[in-house]
Amino acid sequence: MLSIEGIHASYGGLKALVDVSVKVDEGQFVAIVGPNGAGKSTLFKSISGTVNAHQGQILWGGENILTMKAAHRALLGIAHVPEGRQVFKELSVYENLEVGAQSPKARAEASRNLEQIYTLFPILKERSTQLAGTLSGGEQQMLAIGRGLMSAPKLLMLDEPSMGLAPKITDLIFERIQEIHRDTKIAILLVEQRVAEALSPCNYGYVLRSGQVAMEGSPDKLTHGDDMREAYLGM
Amino acid sequence: MIVLENFFQSLIAGLLIGSLYGLMCVGLGLIFGLMRVINFAQGEFLMLGMYGAFYVFSWFGLSGILGPVLAALVSSLFSFGLGWIIHQFLLSNSTGRAVAGTEGDGHYQQLILTLGVSLVLANGALLVFGNLPLSIRTPYASQAWELGPLADDGMLMFFFNQARVMALLAAVVITGATYLFISRSRIGKTLRAAADNPDAATYMGIDVTRAHRISFSLGVAITAIAGGLVASYYPFQPYIGLEFVVIMYAGVVLGGLGSIMGPFWGGLIIGIVQQLSALVLPMQLQNGTIFVLFLLVILFRPQGLFGKNVERV
């Protein structure tokens, strides 16, 4: 479904990604982990189009979207839940979710999806008229995920959902992400720093280091061995 | 008694003109609130709204008490189109996503670019229309509804100029409609989202540049309607824009940037202050009071009465 082949990307004038290839099949849960500065966010942004990748291809359903504008890509069925949540602070929770449904398909399914999101994250229903900027970090993360789901996507991409959140909330969020994966046919691409949380529910994982894919494989394969610790801690 | 009557009459005058100032400010507030762009040409769009309304009024022979209002509305369509074109070809490159994150967020370029636009529009109007002052004259402009006599000695009497009351009603209705549009409609929410967080909006599939274009054209059109309505108050000529620019910015700053209704109240207050100051100050200083008020607000309470965004040290 999504196939990234040999892309290179720069961010802030520096080489952030070198010859990176990642694949996500329909209904799959793929995790991308790696230490800070490894290029995870840049990879995410290359897929969404806010960073221009060059060389290689990004295939979505067979079509190369490497040069497609960011706003267009969003309407293809790829939902982005960006780093740091990025909710619309001056809009209410309900309005945030509403705005998430931009494509005709999403708008048609809007009320049904909204109900599902409220069931998944009841706190959002409770706070539906509150301004998004007044929510706690965890609630904003749920809102951001809900907003992404409102676009009726085939692929849900999450960029470091645990960042800045307390461990308990992080656990809750990861639980819900797993639930989404189980109950719907949506594929998930999770970019995370926290290795264990990311690897346990996934079908396949990639480890990024210094802009390149250092390792890939099933969660089992990745969790055993010293390679992971070396990638993160340097020794 | 006379003093009281003068006071209230000035208050009424202030409300009448203030509602139009308020409408102008709503237009500018949209541009500033939704795009974070400071548009120096806003006064010129006001002026073009005046000329547009004048010609629509004359060519179509619009009569009746709502004639000027209709003329203003029709002419605003042209202003919307003009705003669209200007944004597409000129402003897109120095505002919004193109410059977000660059030095000063492109403010410098954008300020001066709109100054250039203002010069072209004002002098272009001079070229095309000449400098003979024009105004929209209807019989209603010299008719007034009377209220009174009130008070025990039957002396208190208030006059409500008919044309101006119509203009006030139009201003209030349009402001209300704008508020509802921006806060309740789907497009309005999309515009607000694009202003709130352009990156996240792009992630949603919103074309931020296009959203800005709509906001800009809408803001320009609304100010143009206000211009068309003011056209029946005073004679106007191509350079009149500059007189109103500071009023508009004063109103928006006073009411508070980042809010839809705030600028309306700001403009209203300015209108009232201006008319009331005529009671105690000579004519030349009336506009001076607006500037002073403006400076005071900027220096001591930049967020205004209802606003949210402030750039301060």
Place this chain on the structure above:
Amino acid sequence: MQLLRNNIYAQLGIFAFVYLTSTFFIDDNYFRFVLSTVPIWAIMGISWNIFSGYTGLVSFGHAAFFGIGAYTVVILSMTFGISPMIGIPLGCVGGLIGGILIGYPTFRLRGVYFALAMLAYPLTLLYIFEWMGYQEPTIPMRTGDEAFWHMQFENPFYNIVVSVVLMSLAIWVSHKIHSSRFGLSLTAIKQNEAAAESAGLDSAKWKMRAIMVSGALAGLAGGWYAALVLVVTPNSVFGMLTSSQAMIVTLFGGVSTVWGPVVGSLVLIPTSEIIQATVGEKLHGIHGVLLGVAIILMMLFAPDGILTKLKSLVFRSNKHADAGTPEVTVPVRDDTASKRSLSSEIMLDVRGLSVSFGGLQAVADVSFQVHKGEVLGIIGPNGAGKTTLFNLLNGFIPASAGEIIFADTNLVGLKPNQVCRLGVGRTFQVARPFSRLSVLENVIVGAFAKDADDETARKHALEALGRVGMLGHAEVLAGGLNSLELRLMELARVLAGRPDLLLMDETLAGLGADEVEIMLSTLNHLADQGQSIVIIEHTMQAMVRLVDRFIVLNHGSVLAAGEPAAVMKDPLVIEAYLGKKWVNNAEH
């Protein structure tokens, strides 16, 4: 040619000579008049440039100073019979005072608000003067000898001479600023105010100085203008056109250059006068339209000015003509050398430092010490509070609790430039160099805080460049550097201030393997020489080869501290990075 390039007096001499002689060929009185006003607008352009060009704060209100100068001359002459020879200098002073009065309240504003406020000042003055009855004050015509002493010269040639003299004065002032610490400090502030403050520059002071000089020059221009035209109206001096014209000639000719405004004035003023005189009579407003179109085109295609654009095109070709770019000198260091012996003297003592933002504890009760000559690494997962900690140390954020003891002073509550002056230097992640200036000019800014003397500053800047191995790059334009060189230049800038403690924020991010090697060697070399360093980094492998000790932050508090080997095996640390379940899984 080289002599001409650098000698302002030679440039001025030649320019004045050419200008004055060419006027001999002009017979028409109107054009003679135009030639005497061109320098006035050049002065206005220079005035605007000195303020807005260098600081980046757009002023739409320079007409205020111009008008003050003009009215000073007119009123003194009209009411008191005082000659403009005295009136003009007084007008200059008036402009300077105006600068202070306007600058003081307005500098607290930023961006949009600043521009709006500046717009309001001249318009307010316009209304005030109109109200006071000065709609058309006129300088009385004088005859005979008196005329001369009141600067009403019979021969228009003298007017041109006075204009050229005053303009030369303005150019000289501009030149002095441009090539001195005044100009460089302003440029630094415009480029990155945070970094400039960290380098010890008091931005408020420099902006005030800039507006004072700017106001004085504009007052000078206004004063002479009044003496020349004899009749002044509020609109002609306080109006928008005055401010716009000052801006436009500068933008056209080139912002932040000495001769830019002059070139702009030379080209635009006569052009617009000619248009006005020929077509303008029939087509009212064509002048303004063309001016507006010119501004729009300029902003779209050459926002830094025509002159600057031309210069960059010329320079680009020159660069290729030069011999290849110099190499960075890498200090040789034996990696297996024995560990640095740590002094027991404490350089920095942080006690219970805390700060919260909107209910979130970003830094919670952090305490640690840095020994003299030590390299301390601060690590931790993303969002742990590392950069926030630096911002606290540096003075960008006020701590809500705790103390930072450095050089027997508590740094909490001090402004960044004060912290810098005490001896703390800080590098930033995003390096924003002055691309059109040389590496040395970029670096010397770091020395200004400590060295009052320009020569000493230069010496220290060169020394700093030597310490990072960039001495060969001193005269290279910063715009052509690669990322490693930029980082080293940034480091040199901080070192030019000879800090006792160096705070480095993610210096290695994004560098390739070879570049990391060079940077590590350089840093190790500095440390070996006794420099105390605190460094935030993510690249673990590099860090362990540099630091003496680690501090691990997580969720704003100190998780672990100690020597690299111990810290990296600490289960708490592993958990912080890899997750709780990891520790359970991986233990085998």
